[in-house]
Amino acid sequence: MANRRRRRSAARRRRVAMGRAGLAGGALLLITFVVFWSVLWPYVVAVGGVGGLGAAGWRLWRTDRLLRSRDRSWRREEAVKAGHRTLADVDKMSGTEFEELVAELCRRDGCSEVRRVGGTGDQGADVVGRLPDGRAMVVQCKRYAPRSSIASREMRDLLGSKVHFGADAAVFVTTTRLSGPSEEFARTNGIIAIHRDLLGLWNSGTPLAALAGLNGAGQGDRGHRRRWRKTYGANGR
Template identity: 40%
Template structure:
């Protein structure tokens, strides 16, 4: 019975050869439309993330799960394309996880208050959970608690003692409504885990790469003298030289551009000049 039906169908298709062609064209057109819509959706997602802004009334009106998604999207806007929302049952204190362009792993807990500043303040119990899991369980480098409300004084003191970062309503408003990455708004963020790409290290007149020193007019050692090497100042770097990563130190950090134990790995970031003896 089955074989007879198959034979009949084949004979019908043989008598109407245009039918398979039409079906293939319809399938190809449907596939093309699907691919086009996927690409357009991805493009608009990128545009939305790059220009994403939130005002505080918008954030206050969100559901707590939507608040977590908003924080995730802000991290993506800042340059963390793999930021994910993981909040829910068994999240071990993490609602959003991300890796920034400098290789630092961010573990973020979100506390939404529908009443904003008038809502209950976030206290130390929430920080105890985050502090106990952020580094040991989630392997985070930067541990953050974000709220659209406020923190108790004890929570602020505890966070400072445990190297936790707090984002209250005022800081959240600056972050959400602007375009500055969160790591440039926080204090005492750990140094980048990976060095940013930079230019080729400068070389001395003998062709050997020299260590970098702050341009103070002196060199280390008993025979200190000033000898700037041509082509090694910041002004001589190519225009495509990327900016230094943000640092909380008032003076530019030596690492990761120049390690005292490995002077041959030096490059010249902004504000530094290479000297030789």
């Protein structure tokens, strides 16, 4: 019994001694910190500043990643929507809306400095900009009913616009077909002619560069033209 009391008493003394030692150590550390604060405070502030800058940098990096991810998702969604736009939807557009669509497709395919200039005094141009290879381009847009056709004289106006704007390339985009003479005129004069069939491909995602070398070709044979007339009716705007 006496031995148990002695052991308990010794344990209490050890706990008291450890508590006093802890207090003494804390007090000594506090005194040291106060005494040497004038020396230590620049390092404390520097560590805190570096930590704060690191946290802020990480937050900015994470925000940038999130914004970029959302932007990519938005662009993918818009590309899908553009691919779902039908030629019937295009036929319902106004002339100005069609010009904006053509400008949008040019930008999608890597053209730069693209802007719509159609309107009074446009000198026969509706859109201007630069092709992906850097060449200046001038674009004329004709939103006609599918049953109509493009006469070669309308392409001659585009050549005048090319000279006026000092462009390197001329692009003619229409919602209908080209007449035989206008198709030949485009081929002879190096005009990038996008008729209705090619417009459908362009609208669905085929890049402009892939269509540029056709120069109005690809309208099919006589059978195709007969089916065209059966679908859209006789010529006339």
